[in-house]
Amino acid sequence: ILSIAVFASGSGSNFEALVNQSRRQHWPEDITLLICDRPESQVLERAKRLGIPSAVFRPSDYGGKEAYEKELLTLLQEGGIQWILLAGYMRIVGSVLLKAYRWRIVNIHPSLLPAFPGKNAVEQALDYGVRWTGVTVHWVDEGIDTGPIIDQKPVLVEPGDTVEQLQKKIQFVEHHLYPAVVRKLLTGKILPPDAEQHGENKMEGLN
Numbered sequence: 001i002l003s004i005a006v007f008a009s010g011s012g013s014n015f016e017a018l019v020n021q022s023r024r025q026h027w028p029e030d031i032t033l034l035i036c037d038r039p040e041s042q043v044l045e046r047a048k049r050l051g052i053p054s055a056v057f058r059p060s061d062y063g064g065k066e067a068y069e070k071e072l073l074t075l076l077q078e079g080g081i082q083w084i085l086l087a088g089y090m091r092i093v094g095s096v097l098l099k100a101y102r103w104r105i106v107n108i109h110p111s112l113l114p115a116f117p118g119k120n121a122v123e124q125a126l127d128y129g130v131r132w133t134g135v136t137v138h139w140v141d142e143g144i145d146t147g148p149i150i151d152q153k154p155v156l157v158e159p160g161d162t163v164e165q166l167q168k169k170i171q172f173v174e175h176h177l178y179p180a181v182v183r184k185l186l187t188g189k190i191l192p193p194d195a196e197q198h199g200e201n202k203m204e205g206l207n
């Protein structure tokens with residue numbers, strides 16, 4: 001069976017939204033694995049409650065990123081994983097996974113990229129003083145939040161917003177946007193960037 005793995009490091013609210021929508025909407029592929037790099041993460045409790053098997057991988061237990069990702073790759077391949085969804089995974093994906101899953105890894109980022117890549121994007125946007133920020137879903141490439149953009153949604157920054165308040169608004173949007181985009185990927189309504197070389201239009205089906 002073909003399936004999906006979610007990678008997460010934090011609270012896991014996006015993971016839970018993805019799992020819930022995948023079940024509600026009967027996606028053609030199921031989320032069958034959670035990969036987490038922090039044993040203390042709340043996302044692990046969510047996985048338990050939702051009945052999704054999880055694996056904790058700590059890079060410090062392996063001799064560097066390549067060894068870590070090779071172990072991870074074996075597990076993913078054994079599990080028939082076709083897609084990797086990053087959902088608050090606070091690590092840069094390395095060449096082992098990128099090569100094996102070229103244009104099969106997607107990320108959600110809490111800003112309108114290319115503005116505010118990397119960590120603390122919500123704080124960065126507030127500090128800068130933008131009136132609008134938002135959410136981006138994009139393909140993962142070698143860079144930090146640099147891969148081709150799939151979809152975006154704006155979020156208004158209101159006067160007096162704290163990081164927590166703005167983050168809450170952003171996550172609300174994320175929980176709708178991410179599952180909607182993934183569903184389109186699984187049903188072929190959004191195509192990988194390399195499909196363009198064959199004359200196909202990746203923008204088709206975005207609306």
Ligand code: GAR
Nearest residue numbers: 010011012013014088108109110118
């Ligand atoms: C999400 O807002 C996600 O966009 C962000 O981390 C949060 C995780 O929340 N990701 C990044 O900042 C990646 N650079 P969650 O654990 O509740 O889904």
